[in-house]
Amino acid sequence: MLYFQNHLIKTLFFVYLLANQSFSQEDKQCQPRQVRLLIGDDYTHYKNPIQIQNTATIIFQTYDQCIHSHIKVFIKKNETLYQGSEGKREIVHSKWNGEQFCHNGKKCSKLYYDQYTHIFRLPIMMGVEFSYVVFGDTDSKSRVFKSKLPDLIQEECNMQKFLFFGDQDVSAQANTTFQSLMQLKQKGEQSFNERIESFVFLGDYSYEFYQNNGQKGDQYLDVVQDIIAEWPTVFSPGNHEEQYNYKFFNEKFQLPNFKQTQNNYFSFNQGQVHFIGVNLNYFSRWADNQNKLKMLKWIENDLIIANQNRNQTPWIVAFGHKPIHCVQNDDCSMSPFIYRQIDDLFYNYTVDLFLGSHVHYHELLKPMYRGSIQAYEGNLNDIKYPQGMITVIQGNGGQENEFQTDFKQNLKFQDRKNHRSFKVRYQVGYGILEVHDKNRACIKTINSQTSELKDQYCIYSFHRFNRDLLNTEPVDDYVQNKKQKMIWRILLLLLLIIISFIFIYRYLRFREDHKNSNF
Numbered sequence: 385m386l387y388f389q390n391h392l393i394k395t396l397f398f399v400y401l402l403a404n405q406s407f408s409q410e411d412k413q414c415q416p417r418q419v420r421l422l423i424g425d426d427y428t429h430y431k432n433p434i435q436i437q438n439t440a441t442i443i444f445q446t447y448d449q450c451i452h453s454h455i456k457v458f459i460k461k462n463e464t465l466y467q468g469s470e471g472k473r474e475i476v477h478s479k480w481n482g483e484q485f486c487h488n489g490k491k492c493s494k495l496y497y498d499q500y501t502h503i504f505r506l507p508i509m510m511g512v513e514f515s516y517v518v519f520g521d522t523d524s525k526s527r528v529f530k531s532k533l534p535d536l537i538q539e540e541c542n543m544q545k546f547l548f549f550g551d552q553d554v555s556a557q558a559n560t561t562f563q564s565l566m567q568l569k570q571k572g573e574q575s576f577n578e579r580i581e582s583f584v585f586l587g588d589y590s591y592e593f594y595q596n597n598g599q600k601g602d603q604y605l606d607v608v609q610d611i612i613a614e615w616p617t618v619f620s621p622g623n624h625e626e627q628y629n630y631k632f633f634n635e636k637f638q639l640p641n642f643k644q645t646q647n648n649y650f651s652f653n654q655g656q657v658h659f660i661g662v663n664l665n666y667f668s669r670w671a672d673n674q675n676k677l678k679m680l681k682w683i684e685n686d687l688i689i690a691n692q693n694r695n696q697t698p699w700i701v702a703f704g705h706k707p708i709h710c711v712q713n714d715d716c717s718m719s720p721f722i723y724r725q726i727d728d729l730f731y732n733y734t735v736d737l738f739l740g741s742h743v744h745y746h747e748l749l750k751p752m753y754r755g756s757i758q759a760y761e762g763n764l765n766d767i768k769y770p771q772g773m774i775t776v777i778q779g780n781g782g783q784e785n786e787f788q789t790d791f792k793q794n795l796k797f798q799d800r801k802n803h804r805s806f807k808v809r810y811q812v813g814y815g816i817l818e819v820h821d822k823n824r825a826c827i828k829t830i831n832s833q834t835s836e837l838k839d840q841y842c843i844y845s846f847h848r849f850n851r852d853l854l855n856t857e858p859v860d861d862y863v864q865n866k867k868q869k870m871i872w873r874i875l876l877l878l879l880l881i882i883i884s885f886i887f888i889y890r891y892l893r894f895r896e897d898h899k900n901s902n903f
């Protein structure tokens with residue numbers, strides 16, 4: 385009886401919730417939300433600008449199917465570049481019926497979700513200011529967004545800036561980053577030199593994007609819309625987005641080459657950079673052997689072409705959520721071995737930089753290959769002729785759980801000559817990659833709370849790693865130090881025991897002597 389009563393109350397409550405929800409959304413079913421401007425397919429592989437099909441992919445969500453959704457793109461003040469949807473639009477139905485989502489077996493919840501993703505693949509010219517409005521139907525539209533796609537090829541003297549970071553939610557910490565980025569955006573609108581070309585988001589957004597029936601993730605995308613609807617973006621997937629082989633994530637985002645590689649690997653050129661995105665978590669946890677081979681083959685092929693084009697894009701920058709190299713911790717200690725095949729390709733084809741996140745801090749690593757530090761000249765501010773890929777970790781967009789200060793002990797070893805890391809910082813912030821010319825690129829890190837420049841590292845490179853200089857010496861850091869520490873502790877303990885024994889022995893002797901002398 386009690387069971388039925390309970391059941392009835394639950395059912396009524398559920399019906400009430402449903403009714404409430406559909407009521408509150410009633411006349412906003414086609415209102416476009418979470419607008420995002422992503423880099424399109426044809427930034428990739430050096431296509432002739434005349435044949436450009438898809439340079440920008442504009443995406444938004446609606447609650448209803450809204451088959452009349454469309455888009456208007458303007459150039460100059462009032463000239464319509466494109467209007468409509470025909471041949472350019474795909475609508476993806478994102479529907480979940482209570483499937484269980486967890487992160488590493490924790491934070492489990494069921495996902496009930498029923499929304500539509502509108503994806504527009506557009507041929508917008510590069511290097512031209514444009515504005516656009518998206519429509520869910522005739523009366524439901526977004527505000528006007530303004531943007532400019534980065535040039536494919538840029539004058540050598542023209543410095544290009546790219547923003548990058550990952551691991552962010554909408555906590556108070558994260559909001560300092562949003563605020564700082566809005567300031568940066570205003571600066572860019574006022575001064576050409578402050579312009580950001582594009583934004584590489586390195587994965588893990590909102591923690592967890594499936595919670596509250598997906599509202600947690602949607603809330604994040606609503607907040608970040610001001611940034612990613614105007615800065616051309618690549619939003620690469622993190623391990624917190626991995627459930628069901630990234631299906632829910634892939635229903636929201638389509639990065640270059642999506643139909644072939646499902647957001648797991650892709651590349652594009654901007655200015656003097658060839659960017660290549662790799663989802664290493666997919667490689668180690670989701671791909672079977674056949675898919676691993678496919679991914680390796682694709683990366684190799686991409687890097688062969690990129691190297692042939694190196695006089696136009698001298699810098700090859702890989703990025704992704706999980707890095708191959710970082711300071712020792714549970715996740716990173718094995719990475720150079722787990723991702724060895726990718727590390728080999730990156731070394732053989734001289735990938736200059738890896739932008740990663742995953743670990744919640746900022747770190748600059750020395751040039752690394754196969755877990756060993758490779759040669760370089762100069763110092764942390766002017767790194768000259770690195771003989772291996774340099775990794776920058778920017779997993780500090782800001783999130784509720786604060787920093788992973790369990791790695792703080794690593795700071796002590798930073799000054800060791802043979803430590804893999806140049807610098808570790810625990811602060812909320814973001815990174816900017818500034819490409820100056822063929823041979824010089826700089827990384828800047830900004831503190832979100834103060835918008836202050838914290839570090840500047842410049843890298844000078846001829847984009848060749850000399851195999852004769854290959855170093856295979858193991859690094860001297862955390863694990864070894866941990867072992868050493870353990871040995872010292874045991875020795876100290878033994879010493880204490882011996883001293884205590886001597887002391888007790890002497891004390892007993894003393895008492896005995898004393899007794900004897902009393903007689």
Ligand SMILES: *[C@@H]1O[C@H](CO)[C@@H](O)[C@H](O)[C@H]1NC(C)=O
Nearest residue numbers: 458459460461462463464515
């Ligand atoms: C755009 O053109 C329309 C009509 O052609 C005009 O009414 C409107 O004021 C123009 N807007 C701007 C911003 O020039």
Ligand SMILES: *[C@@H]1O[C@H](CO)[C@@H](O)[C@H](O)[C@H]1NC(C)=O
Nearest residue numbers: 554555556557558559562607
């Ligand atoms: C961060 O900003 C968003 C959007 O303005 C807001 O919804 C959220 O509550 C803020 N977070 C905190 C912790 O204040």
Ligand SMILES: *[C@@H]1O[C@H](CO)[C@@H](O)[C@H](O)[C@H]1NC(C)=O
Nearest residue numbers: 684725726728729731732851
């Ligand atoms: C990298 O280059 C070395 C030396 O030329 C070669 O032996 C090795 O097979 C290459 N590895 C990959 C993955 O390309």
